[in-house]
Amino acid sequence: MLSGSDTVYVLRYxxxxxxxxxxxxxxxxxxxxxxxxxxxxxxxxANQPFERLPVLVERSNGDEWIxxxxxxxxxxxxxxxxxxxTDLKQAAxxxxxxxxxxxxxxxxxxxxxxxxxxxSKQIDEFNTLLDRIVxxxxxxxxxxxxxxxxxxxxxSYADISLYAFYKVYIVYLKIYQSxxxxxxxxxxxxxxxxxxxxxxxxxxxxxxxSKCDSMAAxxxxxxx
Amino acid sequence: MSxxxxxxxxxxxxxxxFAESSRMLLxxxxxxxxxxxxxxxxxxPNQPHGRLPVLVEKSTDGSxxxxxxxxxxxxxxxxxxxxxxxADLKQAAxxxxxxxxxxxxxxxxTGYVQIKNGEDKAExxxxxxxxxxxxxxxxxxxxxxxxxxxxxxxxxxSYADIIAYGLYMNMLVxxxxxxxxxxxxxxxxxxxxxxxxxxxxxxxxxxxxHKSRGGSxxxxxxx
Numbered sequence: 259m260l261s262g263s264d265t266v267y268v269l270r271y272x273x274x275x276x277x278x279x280x281x282x283x284x285x286x287x288x289x290x291x292x293x294x295x296x297x298x299x300x301x302x303x304a305n306q307p308f309e310r311l312p313v314l315v316e317r318s319n320g321d322e323w324i325x326x327x328x329x330x331x332x333x334x335x336x337x338x339x340x341x342x343x344t345d346l347k348q349a350a351x352x353x354x355x356x357x358x359x360x361x362x363x364x365x366x367x368x369x370x371x372x373x374x375x376x377x378s379k380q381i382d383e384f385n386t387l388l389d390r391i392v393x394x395x396x397x398x399x400x401x402x403x404x405x406x407x408x409x410x411x412x413x414s415y416a417d418i419s420l421y422a423f424y425k426v427y428i429v430y431l432k433i434y435q436s437x438x439x440x441x442x443x444x445x446x447x448x449x450x451x452x453x454x455x456x457x458x459x460x461x462x463x464x465x466x467x468s469k470c471d472s473m474a475a476x477x478x479x480x481x482x
Numbered sequence: 483m484s485x486x487x488x489x490x491x492x493x494x495x496x497x498x499x500f501a502e503s504s505r506m507l508l509x510x511x512x513x514x515x516x517x518x519x520x521x522x523x524x525x526x527p528n529q530p531h532g533r534l535p536v537l538v539e540k541s542t543d544g545s546x547x548x549x550x551x552x553x554x555x556x557x558x559x560x561x562x563x564x565x566x567x568x569a570d571l572k573q574a575a576x577x578x579x580x581x582x583x584x585x586x587x588x589x590x591x592t593g594y595v596q597i598k599n600g601e602d603k604a605e606x607x608x609x610x611x612x613x614x615x616x617x618x619x620x621x622x623x624x625x626x627x628x629x630x631x632x633x634x635x636x637x638x639x640s641y642a643d644i645i646a647y648g649l650y651m652n653m654l655v656x657x658x659x660x661x662x663x664x665x666x667x668x669x670x671x672x673x674x675x676x677x678x679x680x681x682x683x684x685x686x687x688x689x690x691x692h693k694s695r696g697g698s699x700x701x702x703x704x705x
Binding site: 308309346350353358371376 | 531550551552559574576582589592596597602616
């Protein structure tokens with residue numbers, strides 16, 4: 259662990275799952291001292307370095323260091339706390355998965371906002387990319403001897419990133435599109451469902467996940 | 483790291499697109515590399531994520547080819563491997579956050595190009611302009627704080643500088659065919675510091691031999 263025990267973190271974001279869940283899970287898994295701030299918005303917009311959230315504030319020995327952009331914050335925390343492999347090739351394979359997942363967000367918004375003439379094309383594109391992501395999760399998992407993890411046999415950045423991804427697309431985005439879970443869930447294989455539930459049970463994640471609804475009921479429900 | 487037994491193939495379309503930064507990183511790294519333009523969409527199923535760019539790293543030591551995809555991931559891998567991203571985690575993260583902001587601007591550009599509806603197009607373009615203004619403000623502050631040397635970080639060509647150049651190339655050159663007046667819209671928003679960044683990158687000895695399909699970006703921003 260590269261940060262001192264007197265280092266504290268503040269995660270600034272909205273009081274939503276949104277783009278910050280991966281950051282929350284990493285800070286939790288790291289057993290870091292951290293709190294969350296929900297800035298008044300848009301009043302506090304101008305006070306953020308990129309006028310956006312999330313923002314990570316790291317305070318240590320009287321110094322304050324600030325980082326923006328959710329994926330950069332995730333990769334930074336993952337590296338600081340040892341959830342990202344130090345081998346560059348192994349790290350690239352985990353980051354590649356996270357980057358592919360991130361591509362789904364603009365595709366989701368595009369199909370949500372599309373006007374009638376573009377709607378079915380945008381929905382197709384969203385589904386195609388989602389199918390590819392799920393297939394890739396399955397492929398990575400099939401090559402790993404542990405089926406509770408994507409890489410190796412311990413909680414990694416990729417595991418946390420995958421869990422946050424499915425939480426966004428099965429739970430969070432329902433506030434924008436109420437049937438999103440009915441679109442995503444049928445695509446999940448039993449192996450992926452098992453992986454999600456295994457990650458959810460990771461003791462390192464308990465301090466945060468114990469305060470959230472479990473995905474178990476949602477994923478194993480027969481009535482959807 | 484020795485690059486004498488390693489070579490690369492970059493698979494992409496024969497366009498600037500999302501690969502220009504990777505081309506420049508490969509050139510700056512001084513490694514042996516070539517480009518492949520796969521038949522498309524025939525070669526789609528043969529790519530790890532069904533998309534391009536893809537980077538193939540071959541080694542003469544008999545190990546299997548190492549294949550990665552996702553343009554930003556390729557850039558970070560090359561930048562870390564060849565020292566364009568610092569080993570210090572905080573210093574690297576500060577460069578990566580700029581890259582992510584640039585990606586967001588790039589995504590708005592792509593979205594704009596793909597949208598057909600006139601009203602949405604105008605709204606998206608307004609969003610793009612606003613975020614571009616934020617990006618220019620952030621980059622200008624970095625450039626000024628770094629002594630206005632035309633570099634955002636440190637005193638040599640960095641990952642962030644190369645990515646910035648690639649993004650401006652994409653916006654100012656590639657986008658012209660989708661929006662004829664794009665240069666007239668973007669140029670006035672560029673500060674002298676950002677213009678100097680563009681020329682500092684273009685003339686850097688490490689990338690000067692990279693002949694971009696887009697020609698000289700300095701010419702475009704100075705005209």
